[in-house]
Amino acid sequence: MSDVLLRVKDLYVEYRTEEEVVQAVNGCSFDVGIGETLGIVGETGAGKTTTALAIMRLLPDRTAHIVGGRIELGGENLLEIPEEEMRVTVRGERIAMIFQDPMTALNPVMTIRDQIAEAIHYHSLQLNEAEIESRIEEVLTLVGIPPNRKHEYPHQFSGGMKQRVVIAIALSCEPELLIADEPTTALDVTIQAQVLAMIDSLRERLGMAMILITHDLGIVAQTCDKVAVMYAGEIIEAGALEEIFTGENRHPYTVGLFEAIPNLKAETKRLSPIAGLMPDPSNLPEGCYFYERCPKAMEICRDVHPKLSDEAGHPIACHLFSSSTKSEVSK
């Protein structure tokens, strides 16, 4: 087991508007080890991006409120340090993030050189102009963009190339942790394969840890060491890749996710969708959030919210696998 780099513990995030309170993240906990890749999977609205933005402290401050929990980077609680310190010493410097849509993540009226330089200026004040210039060329080469294109603007690059530029900016300060939020969703499969292969080799070379947020189980299978499955704002199952993909004890939601995808290898006549929808985050049920849709729901699931427990070999939040439930059922 590698040393823990980032530890998220019981994180709660709410979005408050005049009409309602949306509970986007509800007691989310996970660890990322040094140099490790964690995949966070889940459907739209599961709270994946909100969790990532909370780690970066980039949530919109008018509506979003972190109401509980800790986010520890190397033992230090990021939620307690002042914004200025966060900006200078953590964000971009130790944790960098790449976003889903490379078309909107870049400033259209700045050359890509200036956008990379901006990131370096913020964090490496001691570098002189020549050193900055060579650093820019270095990261561009790293992501496979010819350095002589550095004076071009974002619109002169294709989608895949733009995502490479975004990655170059993220890597410019050699972060310890890279958060990639659906980095290839906007790209075509052949380009996606190029970008994923590149991220993977860079991560290995730089010894960087990564949180990869995606809804594509295929991408997780190819790039991650560990997986956390997120549903209605909480991690409902976490474990090594094999435990989540082929393990015997799995959360019914995880099983459902796998059954819903058409299988490329086998012939399936009908797909098995997960019935129903994710619960309304402004009005969460008392028991298990998956109760309404769960094919294996029991009485206890309606009333008692299951906690993550290790009893099935890896953390699962489901009454099916907790011994206290089993004894209760047998009674």
Added chain:
Amino acid sequence: MSRIVDAPNRPLIETKGLKKYFDVGKKKLHAVDDITISIDEGKTLGVVGESGCGKSTLGRTILKLLEPTGGKIFFDGKEITDLKPKEMRNYRRDMQMIFQDPYSSLNPRQTIAGAIGMPLKVHKICTSKADMDRRIKELMDTVGLAQRLVNAYPHELDGGRRQRVGVARALACNPRFIVCDEPVSALDVSIQAQILNLLMDIQEEMGLTYMFVTHDMSVVKHISDEIIVMYMGHCVEKAPYDELFSNPLHPYTQALLSAIPVPDVSMKFRQSKVIRGEVSSPIDPPPGCRFANRCEYVMEECTGQDIPFKELSPNHHVACLYAEKRHNRG
């Protein structure tokens, strides 16, 4: 299930050398270039390719939502290529479309009943208000929408339900042919499975013919009888769905299949074939194979001359000199 239908094969939709060019200044963008397809009644033709390959344009041109630049389109044996918009009206009932984005394809100020009722109104299918209400309810039942939503607005529905409205609207005038343009790409996997099941159920029930446009290889394999692979406006390979996946002949198809991330941990260390480069410009492309600049098997004769689309094994067509050479060698 459509794949087992044994009725005598009769093409409902046919195109011959269909072309659609767009003007870009003085130049021409070849979006759809010389596509010949035929879809038998009750079957599904899958069209795959990456963004910008012309797959959506092909669908729209067949429906004559775009005027073709060249070639011919036949519906049920009758040529419709040169029909005026007014004459097309009679065919519109039979040829419908389901759009990709259920968020932007519905009018936000129109209720569900309004959206589904619109084609009924336009084609004067219902004789009275009561008849119309009955038909709308029937359609909502067919696609699995609860009756209580009849007066709801699109913003009150989630993506899956919105797409069901899109399906109901396409079914309203009992069409025979539907172009499904990426109907599940905007949806989550669990919802995607619901819509795919729905589309396959109604196809079986009503004997519909689909052209299913998508970039998702696992979806296209699941729903299609036959698949064409497009690259920069050209059809590079055409084969029955199982044949295409078990024996892809065109290097682009091979690359496309190998690039899909498979949710299988035993495949983690497989070498996925990463093809270099990106799609070149479709504006006035030179003759020759359009994949040549990215192809690892490229030969001298691949550029400069058009590549014939040949049937190498029964029903399996490919436009590739390398595949042909390898085939002839045995």
